Structure formats: structure tokens, C-alpha cells
Amino acid sequence: MxxxxxxxxxxxxxxLDKEGAMKNALELFEINELSEELIAINALYEQGLMETTEFLDFYLNNFPKLSKKELIDAWNYIICDxxxxxxxxxxxxxxxxxxxxxxxxxxxxxxxxxxxxxxxxxxxxxxxxxxxxxxxxxxxxxxxxxxxxxxxxxxxxxxxxxxxxxxxxxxxxxxxxxxxxxxxxxxxxxxxxxxxxxxxxxx
The missing domain is CATH 3.40.50.1000 (HAD superfamily/HAD-like)
Structure with a gap:
């Protein structure tokens, strides 16, 4: 029982729009797939082993063309109704x-x-x-x-x-x-x- x-x-x-979020991120970052490093960083953040500021700084350092707002919008793209x-x-x-x-x-x-x-x-x-x-x-x-x-x-x-x-x-x-x-x-x-x-x- x-x-x-x-x-x-x-x-x-x-x-969630998992497929759309991934497509959007790859286009924004101008890459073909997420590297093992990016996947690992995302997992660390999801597990609370990395602060939000540290997480955003990592992405800003790796994709300097992008603004913080663009990164946050891309990260939250997955969330729907x-x-x-x-x-x-x-x-x-x-x-x-x-x-x-x-x-x-x-x-x-x-x-x-x-x-x-x-x-x-x-x-x-x-x-x-x-x-x-x-x-x-x-x-x-x-x-x-x-x-x-x-x-x-x-x-x-x-x-x-x-x-x-x-x-x-x-x-x-x-x-x-x-x-x-x-x-x-x-x-x-x-x-x-x-x-x-x-x-x-x-x-």
C-alpha cells in the first residue's frame, strides 16, 4: 500500500522546454554541444556546490560576448507554464x-x-x-x-x-x-x- x-x-x-533551452543555449554560445566542463559546472550548481555569482562569473569568463542578463535569460529559457x-x-x-x-x-x-x-x-x-x-x-x-x-x-x-x-x-x-x-x-x-x-x- x-x-x-x-x-x-x-x-x-x-x-519545461528542455529541447528548446538546449537549442537556444548552443546558438547563443556558438557551440555544437555542451563540453564535459560545462555539464560538470551545471551539475555542481544544481547540487548547491557553487554559488550563483560564481556560476555566472564562470559563464561570463568563458563567453565574454554575453551579458549577465543574456546568460540568466538563457538559463531560465527552460521554464514554461x-x-x-x-x-x-x-x-x-x-x-x-x-x-x-x-x-x-x-x-x-x-x-x-x-x-x-x-x-x-x-x-x-x-x-x-x-x-x-x-x-x-x-x-x-x-x-x-x-x-x-x-x-x-x-x-x-x-x-x-x-x-x-x-x-x-x-x-x-x-x-x-x-x-x-x-x-x-x-x-x-x-x-x-x-x-x-x-x-x-x-x-
Whole structure:
């Protein structure tokens, strides 16, 4: 029986444009692909191991033609809309109190600041959860095993009583290896609103 539902944020609640953001960045930086160094820097920032000023300085030093605003706009290009029906969905779940609700998201300060600015009900959304974990705040990052063990241990959860929902396959693979039930949702064809229909065998 599922007692705890652990949700990802991006492409579960808030829509993302991952492909568009990558295309935009490559064109802006005038490169064909992200180097291993850039990928590593992005991961460090997402894990809270690098301050925003340090992160921006790195990019400004490597791409001196660009302004800070251009870099921030490019970084936040990925963030799209947050359908109000999804807010209503999680608010109803919180009101029903049938499950412990946890958010577990790989994100960073710039993205969260952008979301707070453009999504007026962000605080209402956050208030729906019993725990709200952002990677840059807890300094742990999916798909690493330690982030899932952290959530399980801190909340005294049994893996088999948890459902973890994430659009990224490698994240659900790690969680499933720990005995956690998973739904690797496809944001192009599936919606969190249909959770209890798509995963009805778990409830």
C-alpha cells in the first residue's frame, strides 16, 4: 500500500522546454554541444556546490560576448507554464491527507527565483507538501543513490510504501533499485492529473 508519494517538479507540475533551452543555449554560445566542463559546472550548481555569482562569473569568463542578463535569460529559457489544474490536484491531495506528500527536485537558485517571479502561486504549491526538497538546498542530486536514502531515512519511510514520480528515466531507475515504486512519466503524453488512473494498481 502506498503511504508516501514523492514528486519531481519539472515536467511533472511545471512544464519545461528542455529541447528548446538546449537549442537556444548552443546558438547563443556558438557551440555544437555542451563540453564535459560545462555539464560538470551545471551539475555542481544544481547540487548547491557553487554559488550563483560564481556560476555566472564562470559563464561570463568563458563567453565574454554575453551579458549577465543574456546568460540568466538563457538559463531560465527552460521554464514554461504551470497549469493551475495541477495546483488544484496537489491541493486536493493535501486536503485529503491520505498520503504523505514530498517534493524532490533537481533545481537551482536561478530557476527557483524565476519561478517565484512568474508563478504567483508558488508558495501555495509549496505549502501542499509535508517536505519540500530542492537539490541545491540539501546539496544532493538525483540520480545519485544518497538523495533517495536521505529522503527515506529523514522521513522514516519504507521503500515499498513509497511511489516516486519523475520524467527522467535514470532517476526512476535508481529509486526502483532501492525498492521504491516508480512512475517514469512521459510529459508529452501523460499528466500528473491522471496519476490514480495510470498507476491504479498501486492504490
Amino acid at each position: 502506498i503511504k508516501t508519494i514523492i514528486f519531481d517538479f519539472g515536467d511533472v507540475f511545471i512544464n 504551470f497549469p493551475s489544474k495541477r495546483l488544484e490536484f496537489i491541493q486536493q491531495l493535501a486536503k485529503d491527507k491520505n498520503y504523505k506528500l514530498i517534493l524532490l527536485s533537481n533545481t537551482n537558485e536561478l530557476h527557483i527565483d524565476c519561478i517565484k517571479k512568474h508563478i504567483p502561486f508558488y508558495e501555495d504549491f509549496k505549502a501542499c507538501f509535508d517536505k519540500f526538497y530542492l537539490s541545491h538546498q540539501i546539496m544532493l542530486r538525483k540520480p545519485n543513490t544518497d538523495i533517495f536514502n536521505f529522503v527515506l531515512n529523514e522521513n522514516k519511510l519504507k521503500p515499498e510504501e513509497c511511489l516516486f514520480i519523475d520524467d527522467t528515466k535514470e532517476n526512476t531507475v535508481t529509486a526502483n533499485k532501492l525498492g521504491i515504486n516508480v512512475w517514469n512519466n512521459d510529459p508529452k503524453t501523460e499528466d500528473i492529473l491522471d496519476l490514480f488512473t495510470i498507476k491504479k494498481e498501486l492504490f
